[in-house]
Amino acid sequence: MEKIKKTIGIDMDGVLADIEQQFMDWYEKEFGVRVSREERLGVLEPEGFPDKTAIKRYVYTPGFFRTIPVMEGAVAAVTKLMEEYEVYIVSAAMEFPQCLQEKHEWLAEHFPFISWTNIIFCGDKSLIATDYLIDDHCKNLDFCKGKAIMFDASHNVNQHHHVRVKSWTDVLTLLEKENLIDA
Amino acid sequence: MEKIKKTIGIDMDGVLADIEQQFMDWYEKEFGVRVSREERLGVLEPEGFPDKTAIKRYVYTPGFFRTIPVMEGAVAAVTKLMEEYEVYIVSAAMEFPQCLQEKHEWLAEHFPFISWTNIIFCGDKSLIATDYLIDDHCKNLDFCKGKAIMFDASHNVNQHHHVRVKSWTDVLTLLEKENLIDA
Numbered sequence: 001m002e003k004i005k006k007t008i009g010i011d012m013d014g015v016l017a018d019i020e021q022q023f024m025d026w027y028e029k030e031f032g033v034r035v036s037r038e039e040r041l042g043v044l045e046p047e048g049f050p051d052k053t054a055i056k057r058y059v060y061t062p063g064f065f066r067t068i069p070v071m072e073g074a075v076a077a078v079t080k081l082m083e084e085y086e087v088y089i090v091s092a093a094m095e096f097p098q099c100l101q102e103k104h105e106w107l108a109e110h111f112p113f114i115s116w117t118n119i120i121f122c123g124d125k126s127l128i129a130t131d132y133l134i135d136d137h138c139k140n141l142d143f144c145k146g147k148a149i150m151f152d153a154s155h156n157v158n159q160h161h162h163v164r165v166k167s168w169t170d171v172l173t174l175l176e177k178e179n180l181i182d183a
Numbered sequence: 184m185e186k187i188k189k190t191i192g193i194d195m196d197g198v199l200a201d202i203e204q205q206f207m208d209w210y211e212k213e214f215g216v217r218v219s220r221e222e223r224l225g226v227l228e229p230e231g232f233p234d235k236t237a238i239k240r241y242v243y244t245p246g247f248f249r250t251i252p253v254m255e256g257a258v259a260a261v262t263k264l265m266e267e268y269e270v271y272i273v274s275a276a277m278e279f280p281q282c283l284q285e286k287h288e289w290l291a292e293h294f295p296f297i298s299w300t301n302i303i304f305c306g307d308k309s310l311i312a313t314d315y316l317i318d319d320h321c322k323n324l325d326f327c328k329g330k331a332i333m334f335d336a337s338h339n340v341n342q343h344h345h346v347r348v349k350s351w352t353d354v355l356t357l358l359e360k361e362n363l364i365d366a
Contacts (some may be wrong), residue, residue, distance in 0.1 A: 007310065009310075034193060034287070088310060092345075094300070096297035097284070097287045097291075097299070098284075100283040100284055100287060101280070101281075101283055101284050102275075104280045104283060108280075115279055116280070116306045118306060119305065119306055120303065120305040120306075120310070120311075121303070121304045122304070122305075123299045123301060123302055124300045124301065127271060127309065128303075128305070128310055128312070129312040129328060145312060161303055172266060
């Protein structure tokens with residue numbers, strides 16, 4: 001009998017997509033200033049840059065979500081995870097509706113092996129019942145139905161109530177351990 | 184203490200949006216033939232029309248999803264349900280990605296009182312953990328985590344393993360009974 005795969009929900013921004021890099025790049029392009037990670041530690045993204053209006057403008061700018069660089073190691077790690085798990089992309093895309101199409105195209109470009117059946121664009125993630133959720137925001141992780149895995153980001157460094165992973169290598173290591181325990 | 188509201192997931196096509204009407208209208212416009220409900224009973228939508236390619240073309244045509252008429256009674260019923268339940272729109276929008284933006288705009292036009300936090304566009308609905316799911320397709324209802332409520336449609340008349348509602352009035356009547364039982 002085929003083993004039923006456990007499910008993993010994976011967030012896009014800050015997890016699959018390196019949105020911090022994109023914010024820094026767009027900010028530098030507009031203001032000529034490179035704002036380092038150290039300056040942004042522990043505050044939500046819009047507060048981490050000298051001009052507090054910049055981030056809120058960028059997320060409503062056409063092309064912003066379409067051109068975010070892929071997080072280091074994400075493609076190889078997701079490919080690997082799909083051998084053992086049913087992987088779902090779970091992205092809060094409804095707040096900025098212009099990003100729906102862009103996020104869909106971004107996934108088709110960088111993760112073409114993920115089926116349309118396994119993509120979820122939502123607002124609130126509390127109804128998404130995956131066994132695991134990998135995300136960078138407590139607003140999602142605190143209310144998820146499965147095990148929460150916090151993907152490290154500048155803004156979340158002071159949140160310590162979830163298991164933290166610092167990279168996609170860490171994700172694989174953690175889930176390999178879980179898999180051995182669950183097996 | 185505030186009572187925690189039960190959650191209802193509501194499908195769009197065939198439930199909030201009268202997609203049968205839209206199919207019949209578009210078919211008539213193209214072929215000059217009005218295909219009645221009786222001719223389409225018990226078969227999936229593309230099979231219900233003499234030209235079997237028509238429906239598959241329409242769902243990929245820009246504007247199709249944006250202009251579907253609202254199902255009779257849906258706006259008033261959803262407004263009423265929101266007094267007692269936390270209502271989520273749960274639409275399988277990923278199969279036809281051009282519809283993402285159109286469905287979002289359609290909801291903003293006809294159901295502007297539904298928050299972005301309560302909209303879910305997905306492929307497979309089996310991960311969406313609402314207490315109820317109102318849908319017209321067994322492929323969704325058979326695997327949902329909550330109680331399934333089948334919204335009557337030409338294509339589903341021979342499926343009898345879910346509670347069936349024939350209209351939005353029926354939905355309200357059914358859920359009022361449930362509410363009395365649960366209270």
